Amino acid sequence: MNPSDSDKPVAVHDRASAQRDRILNAARQCFIEHGFHAASMASIADAADISAGLIYRYFDSKNAIILAIIERQLAEKRADIASLAPGIDFAERIVELVARWRAGDARAMNPALFLEMSALGTRDPQIGNALLAADRLTRGDFARWLRQRAERSGTTLSDSEATVRAFTLQCLIEGLALRAVREPDIGDEQVAAAMALALPTLLP
Amino acid sequence: MNPSDSDKPVAVHDRASAQRDRILNAARQCFIEHGFHAASMASIADAADISAGLIYRYFDSKNAIILAIIERQLAEKRADIASLAPGIDFAERIVELVARWRAGDARAMNPALFLEMSALGTRDPQIGNALLAADRLTRGDFARWLRQRAERSGTTLSDSEATVRAFTLQCLIEGLALRAVREPDIGDEQVAAAMALALPTLLP
Amino acid sequence: MNPSDSDKPVAVHDRASAQRDRILNAARQCFIEHGFHAASMASIADAADISAGLIYRYFDSKNAIILAIIERQLAEKRADIASLAPGIDFAERIVELVARWRAGDARAMNPALFLEMSALGTRDPQIGNALLAADRLTRGDFARWLRQRAERSGTTLSDSEATVRAFTLQCLIEGLALRAVREPDIGDEQVAAAMALALPTLLP
Amino acid sequence: MNPSDSDKPVAVHDRASAQRDRILNAARQCFIEHGFHAASMASIADAADISAGLIYRYFDSKNAIILAIIERQLAEKRADIASLAPGIDFAERIVELVARWRAGDARAMNPALFLEMSALGTRDPQIGNALLAADRLTRGDFARWLRQRAERSGTTLSDSEATVRAFTLQCLIEGLALRAVREPDIGDEQVAAAMALALPTLLP
DNA sequence: AATGAATGAGCCTTCATTCAT
DNA sequence: TATGAATGAAGGCTCATTCAT
Numbered sequence: 001m002n003p004s005d006s007d008k009p010v011a012v013h014d015r016a017s018a019q020r021d022r023i024l025n026a027a028r029q030c031f032i033e034h035g036f037h038a039a040s041m042a043s044i045a046d047a048a049d050i051s052a053g054l055i056y057r058y059f060d061s062k063n064a065i066i067l068a069i070i071e072r073q074l075a076e077k078r079a080d081i082a083s084l085a086p087g088i089d090f091a092e093r094i095v096e097l098v099a100r101w102r103a104g105d106a107r108a109m110n111p112a113l114f115l116e117m118s119a120l121g122t123r124d125p126q127i128g129n130a131l132l133a134a135d136r137l138t139r140g141d142f143a144r145w146l147r148q149r150a151e152r153s154g155t156t157l158s159d160s161e162a163t164v165r166a167f168t169l170q171c172l173i174e175g176l177a178l179r180a181v182r183e184p185d186i187g188d189e190q191v192a193a194a195m196a197l198a199l200p201t202l203l204p
Numbered sequence: 205m206n207p208s209d210s211d212k213p214v215a216v217h218d219r220a221s222a223q224r225d226r227i228l229n230a231a232r233q234c235f236i237e238h239g240f241h242a243a244s245m246a247s248i249a250d251a252a253d254i255s256a257g258l259i260y261r262y263f264d265s266k267n268a269i270i271l272a273i274i275e276r277q278l279a280e281k282r283a284d285i286a287s288l289a290p291g292i293d294f295a296e297r298i299v300e301l302v303a304r305w306r307a308g309d310a311r312a313m314n315p316a317l318f319l320e321m322s323a324l325g326t327r328d329p330q331i332g333n334a335l336l337a338a339d340r341l342t343r344g345d346f347a348r349w350l351r352q353r354a355e356r357s358g359t360t361l362s363d364s365e366a367t368v369r370a371f372t373l374q375c376l377i378e379g380l381a382l383r384a385v386r387e388p389d390i391g392d393e394q395v396a397a398a399m400a401l402a403l404p405t406l407l408p
Numbered sequence: 409m410n411p412s413d414s415d416k417p418v419a420v421h422d423r424a425s426a427q428r429d430r431i432l433n434a435a436r437q438c439f440i441e442h443g444f445h446a447a448s449m450a451s452i453a454d455a456a457d458i459s460a461g462l463i464y465r466y467f468d469s470k471n472a473i474i475l476a477i478i479e480r481q482l483a484e485k486r487a488d489i490a491s492l493a494p495g496i497d498f499a500e501r502i503v504e505l506v507a508r509w510r511a512g513d514a515r516a517m518n519p520a521l522f523l524e525m526s527a528l529g530t531r532d533p534q535i536g537n538a539l540l541a542a543d544r545l546t547r548g549d550f551a552r553w554l555r556q557r558a559e560r561s562g563t564t565l566s567d568s569e570a571t572v573r574a575f576t577l578q579c580l581i582e583g584l585a586l587r588a589v590r591e592p593d594i595g596d597e598q599v600a601a602a603m604a605l606a607l608p609t610l611l612p
Numbered sequence: 613m614n615p616s617d618s619d620k621p622v623a624v625h626d627r628a629s630a631q632r633d634r635i636l637n638a639a640r641q642c643f644i645e646h647g648f649h650a651a652s653m654a655s656i657a658d659a660a661d662i663s664a665g666l667i668y669r670y671f672d673s674k675n676a677i678i679l680a681i682i683e684r685q686l687a688e689k690r691a692d693i694a695s696l697a698p699g700i701d702f703a704e705r706i707v708e709l710v711a712r713w714r715a716g717d718a719r720a721m722n723p724a725l726f727l728e729m730s731a732l733g734t735r736d737p738q739i740g741n742a743l744l745a746a747d748r749l750t751r752g753d754f755a756r757w758l759r760q761r762a763e764r765s766g767t768t769l770s771d772s773e774a775t776v777r778a779f780t781l782q783c784l785i786e787g788l789a790l791r792a793v794r795e796p797d798i799g800d801e802q803v804a805a806a807m808a809l810a811l812p813t814l815l816p
Numbered sequence: 817a818a819t820g821a822a823t824g825a826g827c828c829t830t831c832a833t834t835c836a837t
Numbered sequence: 838t839a840t841g842a843a844t845g846a847a848g849g850c851t852c853a854t855t856c857a858t
Contacts, residue, residue, distance in 0.1 A: 035327065050844090116320060135386055174382045260853095445649035458823090461824070526794055527793065572806055575802060606814065609809060665841065
């Protein structure tokens, strides 16, 4: 295998997807700072350190970028929540997650974006449907994990019961995301105390 | 008394604040439908059935309207939450409230607007501070009510304990607002079941 | 009748349609100078001595302006051709018309625009249909006139024969329009000689 | 003889002019479909199945391509018209030619392009001059042929008389080209009838 | 108080052209 | 020779805001 052309296609693909990533990262930052609508393509180009025109080689339109960011965000959120599950120290994990949200950890969902895209879903059906689908996935993840956890602790949880708990957990955690946006300097202890209060009834 | 100016001061004031209200109602509708940024002054003028120029006699700028809407929204939210307190059937009240949110009841807070302005608070310090202040008020309301309720049932609740519960309730209820936006056709029963699950530990 | 408000509606309408006219005249000039595509909205605004944004109060888009210009042009062409008919000195009239075309008389059809919009009709079905309809009208006008003329001179002309002559006249005259574009300094005599040669067989 | 460079000069030249042709064919198609201005270099590159950058090795600019296309078109038109001359069945030949124009025969002049470039000649002096020169050639061809034809039929035709007839024929035939563009579904019979009517006075 | 015409900055997007590879 | 990524200058259009009436 000739190395000089064996990985050419890969290289080409890498370049393109690296550029896409570069643009998406820049866009994410701009959207966080100014909102989807107020962030201009020029500002994204600036942040990505490329020319404005070049963006259109990688994305059809600003809207396509917004969509891509939203999908990323949904994936990040799913991952964030998946990261809660494994252990036993559930409350502690949530505290950490909220702290990352508040800190603006670039690898986690951004809560302000999360709110804005939720509002957007109200007006744009395509986005609305994507959100709906993602929410159902998340709830399913949660319910599944709760039943496993129940099993592990020797009890059982009916499907519907698991779903109600998952729903409630979702409300609680997203409510925390909202708090993280509106009161960015709330302390970890407050979050921890709230979790200590609410979780016992929700977890099997 | 000269009839032509007898009640002018009052009339003028009435007229002016009626106009302001007219504009704010129109703006609210436009903001709900298109978002703060995408709603144009022209569309607001249209909805208010006045000319675009006239708006500037009552508001300095579009931003001033947004601010006014946000303040209204915050008041509505406080009222919404105050309406929860009085009775004993707290869960039922929440279900009703969420139903009104989902239905787009014009006299209640609009949840999509609530999300969007929360995101906006991230970028505009003036808004951020207004939200912070409102949240503290709400939490105070909640805590006070919880302590009264505790007293009424013969127990006591420390200040800090009341605050934690208030915080948790806030997360839960705002989480429900978010759900109302993202899953507008969730049933009342799901909300009721979630409340039945979560409230017992939170209420004294 | 109070004169100060009796003609207000008229005044209002006048203003708007005066502005539309102002814009169309400017657009016509720009289109003649640069072509439909190459003329910019900014150049039209400049020529009309108004701001670029204002144009959009009177026209939906650049395309709407092009359409309006084309319709105007078609009307002008029909009028140009109608002006040929009345007299007996048909050849002379044609010579005059071609002279006006060559001179760029603002009240007559502009032959360069005529060519460009004919080409455009190939690509834009809306324009294509408008042209087709206008051409049929013109041919009808011509045929009707030929039959009247025949009658007046004591002969008759069948419908189909009149149509063929009308078609031939159309080709000849439009061919002259093309010549006016491509050889703007051809002399009147050449046109007159050509007409003297061709018309006898075509006119009854 | 070293096979690797034996026929290089020829090959290179062939290659280069083949590429030029390839590009011009693609450009012609694009120009017909979208017009000179609206056709993009990218679309031409696509149609030619080469990269956009490569075009610039063979042509200095888009304008150079337009110029080349126009020159080609003028040659095609001259050939089209030359093809009319040889026989006696002149009318029939014209009918055939118009049919080819309407059908978009790739080897004949394209009438929509013909119109567009005529309009362009109004604005770009270089093009205007090229058109003028071509028209004079065509008229000369025509006049020469008319005189030969006269001779053959035993009469004579003065230079100026031949020129007037040539001019008139040109108008008629170009008028037909215009008709071919604007009424693409006119029947051959109509064209034939028109020719039967008009030609007798024009041909010796 | 009220209108709506007018402005002009700024936005998204396209495209001819260049250049490193 | 050939590619296609990259640029940057326009271009069409929208919109908050102002102002003469």
